[in-house]
Amino acid sequence: MQDDTWRDHLANERTHLAWLRTGAAVLVVGLAVMRFADPDAVTRASVLSGLPLVLTGVAAVLYGTQRYRHAHRRLVALDPRPPGTLGPSIAAAVLVVAFVLTAVMLTFVD
Template sequence: MRDHLANERTQLAWLRTGAAVMVVGLALARFADGGGVDAASLTAGGVLIAAGAGVAAYGLRRYRRIGVELRHGLSPTAASTRGPTLASAAVLLAVVVAAVVLVTTG
């Protein structure tokens, strides 16, 4: 039971992170450049919204996969850190792209 609860907490952390990135993207798309909406702020916001949705989707996929392993009596471990590392790198890349879009057009 503890493993299932830990899996749920981890999935909720992925969901919170994805939602936070999407909220920053929405705010950026709406409030960048002093409240005016332009193509650069919409592009930068869209990149962050897409990255946040990707993080939330990855967290859900990971939650379901580990849930199946737990139901089959397997003991999943953190031996593979490739998924979380790639998800973190994707969010970092999205932030850099959004910043470059805003800086180069502003």
Template sequence: MSPETPKGATLNTGSRARDHLANERTYLAWLRTGISMAALGVAVAKFASGRGLHAVASGGILILAGLLIAGYGTYRYRAVGRQLDAGLYAPARFALVTATTLITLLALIAVVVLI
């Protein structure tokens, strides 16, 4: 590597750079979704205040779901990054289905609590 190469950089061979950039875009999509879910929780807690404690509980559940989405996205981003660095890739079938199921259940519980 030349002296101009940034520290920690590796050669772009094959689709290495493209794969890492795709991983970053996917991570940002997970973060955007988590932030949106948390913002929805804040909005529910703030603007459905006429429902009292139910609105606060529902908003809290949605905020928790948003944090879980962002947390899973961070975990997945790091795991895929390590796999790509090693020249491997293993799809997250079980973890993805589990995360999706958990987030969906939390959202449904938040709706039921709000009603």
């Protein structure tokens, strides 16, 4: 393998790890909102505010893994085309921000 190919594989792995870290962080925030929004018990409001964050975290991990595998196959095949559009990444970022704001509103606004 050439040096550039190794560098591309390592960059792909770093990107995958970033997706995993981000997904895990969003998932943990969702679990924290579900549990700690009301210290006495898990309520319907805390579940409704934390569940979208948990689902978004899981989706980020799944999407990052799918993206990693797709890029890996293209790198192995020496396919020079770019990996695709930024649409799903931008949509995921917008969803995370929307869910965080929703969780904050449902948790702290009566």
